[in-house]
Each structure stands twice: as structure tokens, then as C-alpha cells.
Amino acid sequence: QGLNCYNCTMIPFGNTCSSTATCPYPDGVCAIQVAEVVMSSVRQKVKDHICLPVCPTSPQTTEILGTVVDMKISCCNTDLCNAAGPTGGSTWTMARVLLFSLGSFLLQTLL
Numbered sequence: 001q002g003l004n005c006y007n008c009t010m011i012p013f014g015n016t017c018s019s020t021a022t023c024p025y026p027d028g029v030c031a032i033q034v035a036e037v038v039m040s041s042v043r044q045k046v047k048d049h050i051c052l053p054v055c056p057t058s059p060q061t062t063e064i065l066g067t068v069v070d071m072k073i074s075c076c077n078t079d080l081c082n083a084a085g086p087t088g089g090s091t092w093t094m095a096r097v098l099l100f101s102l103g104s105f106l107l108q109t110l111l
Helices: 095-110
Strands: 004-006 008-012 020-022 029-039 042-052 061-064 067-076
Touching: 004 029, 004 042
Parallel strands: none
Antiparallel strands: 004 020, 008 042, 029 042, 029 067, 061 067
């Protein structure tokens, strides 16, 4: 049987994830990713508890149209090990998460 990971996306940073799922990747890792979006003087943090095929290793803080996005990720490989937040340096994960995070932030800012 595969690795079990907490599985929640786009939840506010202080919230707890209680949903779990079996990782579909044979050599996958559990991960928790925190995206901090800074637009003007407004900061928002959201997090994802997910399973990934591999743990990303490239550091990344990026700026898109004047909006700074800082991604941090922490990976582990035991059942339900991705409950706590990342403590290491910034890393780039998937472009979809970055764009979704930015889109959600911009939508909330406009409303």
C-alpha cells in the first residue's frame, strides 16, 4: 500500500488539515507547502498539504506584475508526516499552485 499524506489545498496558514489520501506516486513524498503572497503592503499566507512525485529542490522567490510570491516546502516520507509547516528555505514547486495562489489572492483583494 502507498504512502498516506495529509491532503488539503489552499487553506489559510493557521488552519489544520484533517483530510488524508494515499499518495498515487510509487516513490512519492508527503509535502507541506506555504505560499506567501505580498502585494503592496498586504501579505497573505496559504498552505497545501499534498503528495508529490519528488521533493522540489530549486530555491524560488518570484515577482509577477509587482506581486512577490515566496514558496516554502517541506517533504517527508512516512505516513501522515506532513502535518507541520515548512521550516527550511524557499523552494519552487508547481506552477499551478503559484498561479492559483496568486489568482485567489488577487480575487480576495478585489472583493
